[in-house]
Amino acid sequence: MTGGSSEGKPDGAETSVRARILSQEQRLTASEKRVCEVLLSDYPMAGMQSITKLAELSCVSSPTVIRMARKLGYEGFPELQNALRDEVADRIKAPALKRDARGGDGHVLHRFADALIGNLTRSLERMDTAMFDEVAELLADTSRHAYFLGGRITGANAAYFHNHMQIIRTGVTLLDQGPSVWPHYLLDMGERSVLVLFDIRRYEKDLLRLAELAQGRGATIVLFTDQWGSPIAQVARHVFHLQVEAPSNWDSTTAILAVVEALIAEVQAKRWDESQERLEELEAMFSSTRVFRSGG
Amino acid sequence: MTGGSSEGKPDGAETSVRARILSQEQRLTASEKRVCEVLLSDYPMAGMQSITKLAELSCVSSPTVIRMARKLGYEGFPELQNALRDEVADRIKAPALKRDARGGDGHVLHRFADALIGNLTRSLERMDTAMFDEVAELLADTSRHAYFLGGRITGANAAYFHNHMQIIRTGVTLLDQGPSVWPHYLLDMGERSVLVLFDIRRYEKDLLRLAELAQGRGATIVLFTDQWGSPIAQVARHVFHLQVEAPSNWDSTTAILAVVEALIAEVQAKRWDESQERLEELEAMFSSTRVFRSGG
DNA sequence: TCTAGTTTGTAACTATTGCTACAAGCGGAG
DNA sequence: CTCCGCTTGTAGCAATAGTTACAAACTAGA
Numbered sequence: 001m002t003g004g005s006s007e008g009k010p011d012g013a014e015t016s017v018r019a020r021i022l023s024q025e026q027r028l029t030a031s032e033k034r035v036c037e038v039l040l041s042d043y044p045m046a047g048m049q050s051i052t053k054l055a056e057l058s059c060v061s062s063p064t065v066i067r068m069a070r071k072l073g074y075e076g077f078p079e080l081q082n083a084l085r086d087e088v089a090d091r092i093k094a095p096a097l098k099r100d101a102r103g104g105d106g107h108v109l110h111r112f113a114d115a116l117i118g119n120l121t122r123s124l125e126r127m128d129t130a131m132f133d134e135v136a137e138l139l140a141d142t143s144r145h146a147y148f149l150g151g152r153i154t155g156a157n158a159a160y161f162h163n164h165m166q167i168i169r170t171g172v173t174l175l176d177q178g179p180s181v182w183p184h185y186l187l188d189m190g191e192r193s194v195l196v197l198f199d200i201r202r203y204e205k206d207l208l209r210l211a212e213l214a215q216g217r218g219a220t221i222v223l224f225t226d227q228w229g230s231p232i233a234q235v236a237r238h239v240f241h242l243q244v245e246a247p248s249n250w251d252s253t254t255a256i257l258a259v260v261e262a263l264i265a266e267v268q269a270k271r272w273d274e275s276q277e278r279l280e281e282l283e284a285m286f287s288s289t290r291v292f293r294s295g296g
Numbered sequence: 297m298t299g300g301s302s303e304g305k306p307d308g309a310e311t312s313v314r315a316r317i318l319s320q321e322q323r324l325t326a327s328e329k330r331v332c333e334v335l336l337s338d339y340p341m342a343g344m345q346s347i348t349k350l351a352e353l354s355c356v357s358s359p360t361v362i363r364m365a366r367k368l369g370y371e372g373f374p375e376l377q378n379a380l381r382d383e384v385a386d387r388i389k390a391p392a393l394k395r396d397a398r399g400g401d402g403h404v405l406h407r408f409a410d411a412l413i414g415n416l417t418r419s420l421e422r423m424d425t426a427m428f429d430e431v432a433e434l435l436a437d438t439s440r441h442a443y444f445l446g447g448r449i450t451g452a453n454a455a456y457f458h459n460h461m462q463i464i465r466t467g468v469t470l471l472d473q474g475p476s477v478w479p480h481y482l483l484d485m486g487e488r489s490v491l492v493l494f495d496i497r498r499y500e501k502d503l504l505r506l507a508e509l510a511q512g513r514g515a516t517i518v519l520f521t522d523q524w525g526s527p528i529a530q531v532a533r534h535v536f537h538l539q540v541e542a543p544s545n546w547d548s549t550t551a552i553l554a555v556v557e558a559l560i561a562e563v564q565a566k567r568w569d570e571s572q573e574r575l576e577e578l579e580a581m582f583s584s585t586r587v588f589r590s591g592g
Numbered sequence: 593t594c595t596a597g598t599t600t601g602t603a604a605c606t607a608t609t610g611c612t613a614c615a616a617g618c619g620g621a622g
Numbered sequence: 623c624t625c626c627g628c629t630t631g632t633a634g635c636a637a638t639a640g641t642t643a644c645a646a647a648c649t650a651g652a
Contacts, residue, residue, distance in 0.1 A: 076640070362611065
């Protein structure tokens with residue numbers, strides 16, 4: 001006992017609850033030890049319930065639990081519980097969000113990257129992998145013509161998707177010439193057409209009109225949109241809801257691009273043989289003849 | 297809401313809280329979704345605090361949280377919290393389940409996402425934040441004309457970058473018409489020109505030629521390339537080396553897009569007032585007159 | 593045995609939590 | 623524009639959590 005000044009005092013806020021229990025145990029009374037016993041036997045979840053439950057479980061009264069918490073260096077029971085929760089959080093936290101813990105000094109770039117990783121993770125969480133597979137199947141089917149179109153911001157995504165699909169398979173078209181010529185393409189759309197649309201906020205009326213008309217002609221619509229959902233979702237067969245928020249005035253299309261790239265990979269894998277041939281032909285044209293690149 | 301019997305009712309007690317959120321999300325109202333958002337963004341620890349704290353964190357009132365819990369199939373908030381605690385207990389108990397947070401069953405999509413997150417993280421680790429700031433400064437300076445150009449795959453990145461910069465500032469040009477017309481642009485390039493190039497493997501000779509000529513005329517070259525580095529790096533003033541490998545036959549430009557978006561955000565922030573004006577003007581043109589959208 | 597000190601539980605109190613009832617706000621249909 | 627239904631927050635309520643004060647019970651030393 002004695003009054004030794006700092007002999008065994010628990011640290012300010014550094015050590016874990018378990019460590020404090022182990023180091024302070026000899027200072028505790030019998031019933032207090034019983035509480036620790038219970039706590040350690042189902043650590044740390046036993047401490048995540050109410051003080052009353054924990055007291056009952058330990059066959060002591062609630063004030064005993066409080067006294068123990070105090071001797072461990074906490075203000076009261078809630079504080080001990082918070083400490084416990086933080087420990088759990090640390091143990092739960094996946095590799096992804098670890099950044100803020102280490103080097104992440106808070107440069108814009110790092111905060112931005114964290115947000116994008118979060119977007120990607122959360123987008124994936126809520127995505128239906130079965131739907132992903134169906135869409136890949138749909139796009140791998142060359143008996144269906146595929147049309148691609150994006151909005152002001154997502155136009156680049158559409159172009160990127162089209163660009164790759166064009167290399168992999170035949171029968172793809174990019175609608176990049178403005179609404180006035182869309183009707184021409186609509187003429188050819190039917191039951192065996194796939195229309196891949198990109199529409200994030202602010203949603204564009206023209207795209208909705210096009211989607212409605214295409215659906216009316218029996219086309220299958222695949223939509224890439226944000227977490228809130230473009231109105232086009234109403235007429236689309238498959239909808240990818242992707243997180244687009246970023247610490248910026250602009251929405252981020254990174255998650256969209258990620259899924260697009262995954263789809264490209266999957267479609268390519270499904271059509272390995274055919275696309276390989278096609279690629280070789282293309283390479284041949286690029287390297288031997290220089291017709292289309294007119295190398296300067 | 298009516299009393300639709302079992303249309304989309306959550307299961308008795310089988311499913312996880314996350315699963316219930318995802319399956320019931322479309323039934324929830326806007327504020328209720330906000331709560332789910334917060335809960336998922338720091339799952340499951342965000343739900344381990346008191347209902348009041350969670351409500352505050354989600355910027356809604358506590359009754360909203362209760363209503364959400366009910367719609368998810370729980371009696372009240374404490375029951376939801378118990379479910380959450382059980383999940384945590386499970387996860388803590390078995391550290392064997394290393395497969396991270398989102399029950400990743402190893403679907404292609406998840407493996408792909410893991411790779412992309414890895415790319416982004418590793419790209420960021422080796423990036424010089426000072427260089428990032430310099431480039432942002434460079435692009436925020438309207439006394440310098442900025443040119444954008446990408447290759448076969450990265451063309452979409454260049455277009456995306458240009459598209460946003462065009463909204464934010466004046467004096468930007470996208471070189472998208474093929475090598476034969478590049479010389480025309482070269483005529484205007486000089487000391488106060490910035491040439492933003494994208495070149496990942498396989499590197500394109502034409503781009504290198506252009507870069508050399510531009511450098512000869514005194515232009516500042518900013519290059520986005522892969523981890524191995526395009527030969528253009530030799531003549532570039534600033535080089536972003538980004539990881540592009542993915543479980544695919546194609547390289548991934550996700551990390552590139554991420555940095556581009558971060559740059560857009562940063563430049564926009566630097567030129568807040570001017571770009572704001574510009575944006576308003578643009579919005580006005582879009583909404584009042586419909587000249588350029590010819591609404592179908 | 594008595595007494596001083598410690599340990600522990602009981603009971604009462606307060607703060608907070610989780611919940612209900614209601615009314616203001618909002619948006620779409622007629 | 624009005625009305626209706628849905629959404630949301632405010633205010634109040636009951637229950638419970640955490641805490642305090644105090645007294646009973648136990649321990650140990652004389």
